[in-house]
Amino acid sequence: MAELGVTPVKDYKNPFSINWLTSGLWILVAGYLLYTVQSLGLSWTRFSEGLHHAGTLLDRMFPPNFSRWELLFSGLAESLEIAVISSVVGIFFSLFFGLFAARNLMSNLVTVPVRGFIAVCRSFHPIIVAILFVKSVGFGALAGILTLIIASIGFIAKLFAEAIEEISLKQVEAIRATGASFTSVILFSVLPQVFSRFIGFSTYQLDSNLRNSTMVGIVGAGGLGGTLFSAFQRFDYDFVSAILITIIALILFWEFLSNVVRSIFSE
Template sequence: MAGIDRQHPFRQSWALRLGWLALAAYVVYGFGAMDLNWARFVDGLGHGGRLLERMFPPNFSRWEILLHDLVESLQIAIIASVAGIFISLFVGLLAARNLMPALVTSPARVLIAVCRTFHPVIIAILFVKAVGFGALAGILTLVVASVGFIAKLFAEAIEEISLKQVEAIRATGAGFVSVILFAVLPQVFSRFIGFSTYQLDSNLRNSTMVGLVGAGGLGGTLFAAFQRFDYDFVTAILITIIALILVGEALSNTARRIFQ
């Protein structure tokens, strides 16, 4: 191809070299500013080894608590995923610039951006303050997180469709709802399923994390176990979380086989 130096495909310039040098200098400065050094790392390995000794063998004697929190985390994730995906269908449709006027897409995209702005833990803290401790705060948190992620992907998928089918359906005199059902959704349905299953998997992980601030699920029990230095029970909780994620993988794979 013209314009490519085959003998020196990665030719360096002085500006690029200075950029790499500045990056390396900043990394060294960052290590010093945050007091990161080899001695601290080696010392941390010793503490980590002692921690692992106290974490094993795992203690499953309080399996009733684990089972209750596992079911609660699963319920939080599934309810939040269903509600979030349902809302995202409408928000994503409103945000699609090839189907809606700017007067409609702009507020929808602002809503998506706001939902994506904050980490779920921050949103969970706000909902815990608003509705109190428990599963409701966790569900509302994950609904907001789902809308921020899924609605954006839905809108982008709709914007990539072929408008020929849309025009063909409109030519028959069909209304807006029929256009969506018979011209838009068939083109993006498989992608919607993929996005939705990924969000379910993400909500399963986040349902354990938001519990750290009191939004229900396994996270609250995990935080309490750390505070009590009950490390063998911590290991049991972590194994339970792994089991929860594996359940999510199984649900996602089943959904893909059914709908794709």
């Protein structure tokens, strides 16, 4: 290496030498994976037998049976109503929770409890929350609505807070310097910076609530899920497939609508 004008005087430690600790951890992970397959009794014969059952189920699902379309549509309408109400209410509350959880605008005294509340909202799967609400307020759409409000707050209040934490404080500083009140500072320097992202999160949450609103019915919280569940229990697989197709159509239609909404509000 004389041509570089550098003459090494000792051997340096190879920076790429094997790290036995990380290698050992990888071996442990692989070992645990093998153990789980073993302990759950997974085998190829079990899998192929299962596939055979799936084949008979699919056979019975076709052709889909839309003859009970009135039942189908009343369930669908209830799911839609649950999704819309819970999204509107959930997003409204999330605006405030998100703002109060933003650490660049609020003191820790406010953000810590609000963040804690949001974390609690997010810590249970909607199914568990739905069961709790069915037990406390009774069967029906109200339990579903409350469930999805909680789910909405848990999810988008956090996203709102993160969006607010990423804004440019220079713009906030400039509006503060005009002597604007706190609320006006929020309205004129924070909101313009996060508005289009809020629209994106909100359409996403409505999408998520639509899907979840077809699910909460399985535990009795109203909507299409209840219809789906009883069809399963009565082995009406052709009606099940009709319900599933309806749900897919609903989600696709919403996908189309939300793209339209987003293209209106973005940029």
